[in-house]
Amino acid sequence: GQQLNQSPQSMFIQEGEDVSMNCTSSSIFNTWLWYKQDPGEGPVLLIALYKAGELTSNGRLTAQFGITRKDSFLNISASIPSDVGIYFCAGLTGANSKLTFGKGITLSVRP
């Protein structure tokens, strides 16, 4: 089946630093999405990307839909303690609305 690769499994950064996360696949996706999960809660959508090459920002977050449609990245600038959580990438191929999720990256921010 389709797989999305996210690595490393965990990242540790200092408050105020920027951080970038990649998501890659051997399959082509038509939509890329990034979700964040706070401890003890369900994931929440951060950014959705619908077109190859698209660059979208949401506050301190910036995400891009790769030209090949096989990858995406998420950048968080000037990290703050509330950025702590698990970041998932997700891809959608067709009209059946069945998402494929990556395994997630756990982000820790040191004050």
Next chain:
Amino acid sequence: DAGITQSPRHKVTETGTPVTLRCHQTENHRYMYWYRQDPGHGLRLIHYSYGVKDTDKGEVSDGYSVSRSKTEDFLLTLESATSSQTSVYFCAISEGGGELFFGEGSRLTVL
């Protein structure tokens, strides 16, 4: 926040017993999903529904069944629970396009 509730939120049961988790939405969204989340595996799709009485399998559907008799409710049943089904289960709803709204999760422990 999307109107989606899961019940029960926590359950401890014994191997071999049946378990039913309920997902209820007040948003009238077409799509409903059941995921399980386990360390190192991220979010894996169990089953999803694209309409009343219309369901399909996900990547980890063995040992699980679902039913959707009305738009607002999506039930996940473990006919005979096993220890490998100890997990956190998330329900999600969507109108399509990959933008999912997740519930708060149901933590199931099978002893």
